[in-house]
Structure formats: C-alpha cells, structure tokens
Amino acid sequence: MALDVKSNEHIPEHRQASLEGGYFLTRFDWLLNWARSNSLWPLTFGTSCCAIEMMCTGASRHDWSRFGFEVARATPRQADMIVVAGTICYKLAPRLRRLYLQMPDPKWVIAMGACTVSGGPFYYDNYSVVKGVDKILPVDVYLPGCPPRPEGLLHALMLLQEKIKKEPGLFRKARPLPDFPFELPESDPSKDYTGR
Amino acid sequence: MKNTDKPRTDYAQASDLTSEAKQGAVELPKNDLQGNSLASAVLAILGPEAKLEAAGSEITFRVPATQLHDFCQRLKDAGWDFLVFVTAVDFPDQDAFELVYEISNYKDAQHFCLVTNIPRNEPVIRTVSDIWRTAEWHEREVYDLFGIRFDSHPDLRRILLDDTWKGYPLRKDYKDELHEMIRRPGS
Amino acid sequence: MNNDVKSEVSQPQAPYYDEMFINMGPQHPSTHGVLRLVVKLAGETVLGVSPHMGYVHRSIEKMGETLSPMQFIHLTSRLDYLSAHMNNWAWAMLVEKALGIKPPERAEYLRVIMAELTRIASHQLWWGVFGMDLGAFTPFLYAFRDREKINDIFEKTCGSRLTMHYICPGGVFEEPDAEFESDVRSFIKYFAPVIDEYERLLSGNIIIQERTRGVGVLPADRAKAYGCTGPVLRASGVDYDLRKVQPYGVYNRFEFKTAVANEGDSWARYKVRLEEMRQSLEIIRQALDQMPKDGPVREKLPSVIKIPPGRYFARAEAARGEIAFFVVGDGKPVPWRLKIRSPNFSNLQAFPEIIRGWRVADIVTVLSTFDIVVPDIDR
Numbered sequence: 001m002a003l004d005v006k007s008n009e010h011i012p013e014h015r016q017a018s019l020e021g022g023y024f025l026t027r028f029d030w031l032l033n034w035a036r037s038n039s040l041w042p043l044t045f046g047t048s049c050c051a052i053e054m055m056c057t058g059a060s061r062h063d064w065s066r067f068g069f070e071v072a073r074a075t076p077r078q079a080d081m082i083v084v085a086g087t088i089c090y091k092l093a094p095r096l097r098r099l100y101l102q103m104p105d106p107k108w109v110i111a112m113g114a115c116t117v118s119g120g121p122f123y124y125d126n127y128s129v130v131k132g133v134d135k136i137l138p139v140d141v142y143l144p145g146c147p148p149r150p151e152g153l154l155h156a157l158m159l160l161q162e163k164i165k166k167e168p169g170l171f172r173k174a175r176p177l178p179d180f181p182f183e184l185p186e187s188d189p190s191k192d193y194t195g196r
Numbered sequence: 197m198k199n200t201d202k203p204r205t206d207y208a209q210a211s212d213l214t215s216e217a218k219q220g221a222v223e224l225p226k227n228d229l230q231g232n233s234l235a236s237a238v239l240a241i242l243g244p245e246a247k248l249e250a251a252g253s254e255i256t257f258r259v260p261a262t263q264l265h266d267f268c269q270r271l272k273d274a275g276w277d278f279l280v281f282v283t284a285v286d287f288p289d290q291d292a293f294e295l296v297y298e299i300s301n302y303k304d305a306q307h308f309c310l311v312t313n314i315p316r317n318e319p320v321i322r323t324v325s326d327i328w329r330t331a332e333w334h335e336r337e338v339y340d341l342f343g344i345r346f347d348s349h350p351d352l353r354r355i356l357l358d359d360t361w362k363g364y365p366l367r368k369d370y371k372d373e374l375h376e377m378i379r380r381p382g383s
Numbered sequence: 384m385n386n387d388v389k390s391e392v393s394q395p396q397a398p399y400y401d402e403m404f405i406n407m408g409p410q411h412p413s414t415h416g417v418l419r420l421v422v423k424l425a426g427e428t429v430l431g432v433s434p435h436m437g438y439v440h441r442s443i444e445k446m447g448e449t450l451s452p453m454q455f456i457h458l459t460s461r462l463d464y465l466s467a468h469m470n471n472w473a474w475a476m477l478v479e480k481a482l483g484i485k486p487p488e489r490a491e492y493l494r495v496i497m498a499e500l501t502r503i504a505s506h507q508l509w510w511g512v513f514g515m516d517l518g519a520f521t522p523f524l525y526a527f528r529d530r531e532k533i534n535d536i537f538e539k540t541c542g543s544r545l546t547m548h549y550i551c552p553g554g555v556f557e558e559p560d561a562e563f564e565s566d567v568r569s570f571i572k573y574f575a576p577v578i579d580e581y582e583r584l585l586s587g588n589i590i591i592q593e594r595t596r597g598v599g600v601l602p603a604d605r606a607k608a609y610g611c612t613g614p615v616l617r618a619s620g621v622d623y624d625l626r627k628v629q630p631y632g633v634y635n636r637f638e639f640k641t642a643v644a645n646e647g648d649s650w651a652r653y654k655v656r657l658e659e660m661r662q663s664l665e666i667i668r669q670a671l672d673q674m675p676k677d678g679p680v681r682e683k684l685p686s687v688i689k690i691p692p693g694r695y696f697a698r699a700e701a702a703r704g705e706i707a708f709f710v711v712g713d714g715k716p717v718p719w720r721l722k723i724r725s726p727n728f729s730n731l732q733a734f735p736e737i738i739r740g741w742r743v744a745d746i747v748t749v750l751s752t753f754d755i756v757v758p759d760i761d762r
Contacts, residue, residue, distance in 0.1 A: 298696065
C-alpha cells in the first residue's frame with residue numbers, strides 16, 4: 001500500500017506555509033525542505049526494548065541510511081531529530097527535556113513504541129512511567145507497537161520526511177513545549193560520587 | 197564513611213514471636229551439604245530458634261530479627277555463599293514488614309529462605325552486607341521501595357528512584373498525587 | 384610532562400593531576416542503556432566509578448501485584464528483553480510449581496530450543512555491540528545479519544521478534560508450524576562456521592587483544608561475594624551453570640560443556656560467550672533429535688489462576704546470569720508480592736571495584752564485556 005498521507009492532512013496554524021514570498025522563496029522553501037528531510041541525523045536515544053528494534057533498523061537487513069539517517073550522533077548539538085525509543089520514566093524525563101532543548105532548530109521528534117505514545121503496557125498502577133512522551137516533548141510522528149517492527153520505524157521515518165516537505169522551510173517556527181512541572185535539579189557530579 | 201557505632205540489639209519484636217534467645221547452644225557442624233536433607237542441614241546450623249515453615253514450595257526458616265545477622269554469619273561460614281536476593285513483604289494487617297533473604301550456594305545450588313518480621317512503624321534491622329557484599333545494593337533497594345533502614349550499612353541511599361522522591365512506593369498504602377498513578381478499572 | 388607512563392597504571396600520578404569528576408550520563412553511546420556513571424578521574428586514570436540507575440524503573444514489581452499470572456508473562460519479556468524466552472520460562476516454572484502442574488514432554492523440548500536460540504541471539508548482539516564499543520563497526524552489521532535469521536524463526540513461531548510470550552505456564556502457547564524443524568536445522572548448519580568467522584574477524588585483532596587481555600580482572604571470590612552469575616562468573620573460574628548444577632526442564636538429557644575460563648579478565652569473558660554460542664548449537668541439535676514428534680504442547684490450566692498461600696521461588700539461566708522470581712501468594716487471583724531477582728543488578732555491583740586504576744577507555748571495554756541490559760537492573 002502506498003504511503004497514505006492524506007489522513008494526516010490537518011496541519012495546525014503555526015505550521016502552515018505562508019504564501020507571501022513569491023515564486024523564488026517558494027522554490028527555495030522546497031529545496032530547503034527537500035534537503036532537510038533527506039538528511040535527518042538522529043540522536044541515539046534508546047531506553048529499552050524499542051532500542052533494539054531501532055538498532056535492527058540501522059543494521060544490515062533494514063538499513064535506514066538509505067533514507068539519509070546515516071549518521072546517528074550521540075551529542076544533541078549535532079542531531080536533527082530524536083527517535084524516542086523506549087519507556088520514559090519520571091527520573092529520566094527532565095534530562096530528556098534538557099537534551100531536546102540542547103538540540104538546535106529545526107528539530108523533530110518521533111515517538112517510537114507504545115510506551116512513548118501513551119505509556120504502553122505500563123499504563124495502569126504504575127508510579128514511575130510518564131504516560132506518553134508528548135507530555136514532555138512536542139511529538140511529530142507517533143509509532144505504536146511493542147516493539148514496532150523495523151519496517152514500522154521506516155514507515156514512521158518516511159512519514160516524517162513527508163511532513164517536513166509540507167512545512168514552511170524558511171520561516172519555520174519552533175514548536176512549543178508542553179508543560180511539564182518537574183524541574184531538573186542542578187547537579188554536581190562530585191556530589192553524586194560516593195565511591196561505592 | 198563506615199558507620200562504626202555498635203549495632204543495635206534492642207529491636208522491638210513483632211507480637212507473634214518469642215524474644216527469648218538461647219546463647220550458643222548449638223555445635224556448628226563442618227561444611228557438609230550432602231547427606232542430610234536440606235532442612236535438617238540448615239536447622240543444624242541455625243539451631244532451635246529457627247522455625248521451619250513449609251507453606252508453598254520454598255523451604256523457609258523464620259528467625260528473630262535480633263539474631264538474623266548471627267545466623268547469616270553462621271550460614272556463610274558453613275558454605276552458603278550465594279545471597280540470591282534480599283527483599284521485603286508488606287503485611288499491613290499484621291503491622292509488620294517481613295524481610296526475606298534467599299540463600300543458596302555455588303556448589304549444588306540448593307536454596308532456602310530466611311524470613312524475619314520487623315514492626316511497621318519503626319522498621320530497622322542490622323545489615324548483612326558485611327557477610328555477603330551483594331546485600332549492599334539489595335538493601336538499598338529495600339530501603340528505597342519500603343523505607344526499611346539498615347543499621348551499619350555503608351551507603352544507605354535511594355537507588356532506583358530519584359533522590360527527591362517522597363514516599364516508599366511498594367508499601368501497600370502508598371498514595372501518589374504527584375505522578376499520575378492510574379488505577380486499573382475493576383481492581 | 385612525565386614520560387614514563389606504564390601500560391598498566393595502578394597508581395595515578397597524583398602530584399601532576401587533580402581529581403576530576405566526569406558524568407557518563409544517562410544518554411551515552413556506550414553505557415548500554417540509561418545508566419549513569421559518575422567517574423572520578425586523575426588525568427585519564429579512573430580512581431572510582433559510582434553507578435546511578437533507576438532511569439528505566441518501570442515498577443514492574445508493583446504492577447505484578449495487580450496482574451494475574453497469565454497477564455504478567457508479557458511484562459517478564461520486557462525485563463531483560465534479549466533473553467525474553469528464559470524470563471518467561473522462569474515465570475512459567477514458578478506458576479507450575481505453585482499449581483503443581485507438569486508440562487508435556489514436547490513442550491519441554493520446545494522450551495529448550497527456544498531458550499537456546501535466544502541465548503545465541505543475545506550473544507550475537509553482545510558480540511556486535513562489543514565490536515562497536517571498541518571502535519569496529521563491521522561486527523555490528525555481521526551480528527545483526529545473523530540475528531535476523533533467528534528473529535525470522537521467532538516471528539514464524541511466536542509472532543514477535545523481540546518480546547515473545549511463547550513459553551507460558553503449562554507448556555508453550557501453541558504448536559510451531561511445519562517448517563520449524565527444518566528452519567532451525569538449516570540455521571544450525573549455517574551458523575556453526577559463522578562463529579569461526581566471528582573469531583577470524585575480531586578475536587585475533589591486535590587492538591582487541593591489547594584492550595582486553597588482563598583488563599578488568601574479577602577474582603573468583605569477589606565475584607561470588609557480589610552474587611555474580613552467568614558468563615561474568617564463569618569467566619572467573621567458578622563452574623556454576625544452573626543448567627548443569629540444578630537442571631530444570633529436560634536439560635539433564637543433553638551433553639554439553641560449560642564454558643569456563645580462569646583468568647577473569649575481559650578476554651576471558653569474551654571467549655566464554657563465544658564458546659557458549661557453540662554449546663547452545665549443540666544443545667539445539669540434540670533437542671531436535673530427541674524431541675517427540677507429536678504430542679500436546681500445553682497443559683490445561685484453571686481459567687482463573689490463584690497462587691496458593693505460601694512462598695514460591697523459581698530460577699532459570701538467562702543469557703546474562705540467573706534470573707529468579709519469588710512470589711508470596713495468598714490464594715487470590717493476583718499475588719501478594721512479587722520479587723524479581725535480576726542477574727544484571729548483581730553483576731553490575733562488581734563493576735566499580737574492578738575498574739579502579741584503569742583508564743577511561745577501559746570503562747567502556749569492561750562494561751561491554753559485563754554485557755548489562757539496564758531495564759533488567761531497574762525493573
């Protein structure tokens with residue numbers, strides 16, 4: 001089945017392309033979006049089981065570098081997007097938010113796996129799992145599955161590429177962050193070292 | 197920072213245990229794990245204060261909390277060198293925590309557990325991390341999730357939850373308003 | 384500058400270096416998950432490491448108090464997800480002990496085959512990631528190419544590639560399809576020479592040898608004191624493999640060797656895992672030969688499983704060590720307390736002691752040979 005992107009056609013206000021600009025800016029927009037969507041560098045952020053399927057997607061059989069995601073950077077300063085793969089807990093959430101804030105614009109988020117979409121199998125009677133990573137970060141593509149197949153992740157990546165191509169390239173506004181009331185305390189590694 | 201104070205010996209006892217302690221009336225056998233069946237071998241090491249409970253499939257010995265450290269030292273000296281885990285069970289209607297120590301050895305992998313009760317409003321017990329080093333982190337986890345303090349533990353602090361977490365989640369009366377804890381409908 | 388740097392530094396050159404604390408934070412390419420290591424350094428030499436965990440603490444033990452035993456199987460797969468079948472097996476053994484059921488013969492053989500395939504898949508992934516941690520990316524691709532073949536077998540049988548719930552209390556969920564045996568046999572035929580290819584690719588490499596021989600030695604008595612199990616313990620010379628010492632299932636019907644090494648360094652842990660892959664192939668071959676050709680694969684269970692009052696304990700040999708479940712039942716449909724004893728929790732505890740005096744790059748080597756999976760530590 002071909003990519004059915006018609007169902008994702010509702011694009012919110014701040015994302016819609018502006019028509020002022022004329023012909024040359026529109027073509028430049030198209031060029032910019034094409035360049036951005038075909039060389040998205042993910043941040044390596046795998047927490048639990050979905051990380052293994054993400055590694056499978058990057059490995060021999062399903063290879064995501066065919067799509068431009070060749071270089072998976074470990075530092076957020078050089079990454080374009082985060083594939084949040086794995087369960088996000090309240091202890092990790094402020095650090096994930098800080099990682100997202102450290103990434104330079106433009107940046108995108110894919111929520112991979114049921115745990116990041118809504119809390120997944122850890123929804124009921126659970127005190128430590130954030131029920132969905134969209135409480136912390138603005139998510140662009142949701143990918144359900146526990147864990148989703150590598151082909152599913154590739155589908156999500158292709159959907160993200162389609163989404164990027166529809167965005168205003170030049171005057172793109174950053175997405176607002178959701179309200180997450182937990183602050184990251186300033187930590188000093190020397191205080192967290194106990195020698196045991 | 198090692199805690200070099202003398203360990204407490206005046207733990208309050210839960211109401212259904214006797215608190216008499218007989219001193220050293222048992223002759224410690226050599227390291228003999230074959231021959232006798234498991235229960236009698238362990239009872240020979242521990243002596244008459246250990247009561248055998250056989251509900252379930254796991255051989256269990258109930259010991260008084262004040263003598264736990266001593267018994268564990270005897271077991272270690274007799275060759276039981278593998279502490280599988282340390283955990284706690286919450287019995288709010290008996291107003292006690294039950295600590296469970298699962299003990300095994302590296303030669304023939306036989307296993308049994310020691311249980312002991314400590315009162316729920318003041319849960320303190322002596323650590324066994326000087327006997328089996330692996331108990332350090334297991335006891336930290338019990339402290340983290342239940343709030344049970346371990347005397348003379350070299351490094352008692354939270355391990356799995358954030359340092360600023362309030363409350364002890366695995367207790368049966370744990371309520372959490374801060375993090376969304378959604379009850380399963382019908383439970 | 385001081386030029387007489389020895390290759391094995393046990394004492395840092397203190398007059399020239401101040402102490403420094405570095406955070407190998409939860410998001411790091413080489414910590415195998417979200418583990419935070421606060422490292423105290425003097426120059427490049429590690430004076431001590433303080434691990435902080437809990438970033439993936441999913442409160443599975445608390446959830447076990449609200450889920451029925453059959454519902455809990457799907458959470459056991461997600462503990463150490465690379466040995467999902469073995470976790471399921473340990474839980475199934477516990478429920479069977481509690482209810483007094485014995486699974487049928489064919490199911491026992493299927494369990495062994497699935498568990499050993501999972502062990503091979505887990506060690507394949509370990510080998511690939513080990514090469515990647517030490518700087519070689521090619522082993523990663525080779526390992527995943529071969530791991531996909533096992534994933535195909537799992538997908539045909541269990542429906543899922545990674546978190547399988549095939550082994551359940553009473554046996555296995557359902558009969559595998561008609562091509563299962565030929566698929567597994569062709570995999571065994573394919574993979575036996577591939578392990579030698581892995582050895583040729585990585586083991587003789589001078590960089591691997593220099594970085595792993597003698598590095599991070601774990602003496603046997605320290606390993607026992609810390610409660611280590613699995614390849615970490617066997618590489619230190621302790622011959623403790625639950626499949627031999629206290630055989631569960633039908634393991635006592637197979638002839639295989641336990642992979643044991645004596646040096647306790649990273650090289651020994653590496654060799655032990657490669658040898659375990661070979662022995663697993665042997666076990667699978669014997670299991671396929673001995674398996675009864677037909678028969679039921681699942682024992683009938685009561686529709687509401689109530690664990691009777693008492694304490695139950697079951698353990699299995701996962702790819703990383705000994706996984707054990709402990710349940711305090713009370714006759715209700717859900718257990719009163721459920722405790723998971725994870726192998727990686729105890730294995731990691733030995734890590735700070737053996738890394739003192741080595742360098743920052745050796746942290747990555749030794750942690751990689753310990754082969755930890757952090758969601759298993761945090762449960």
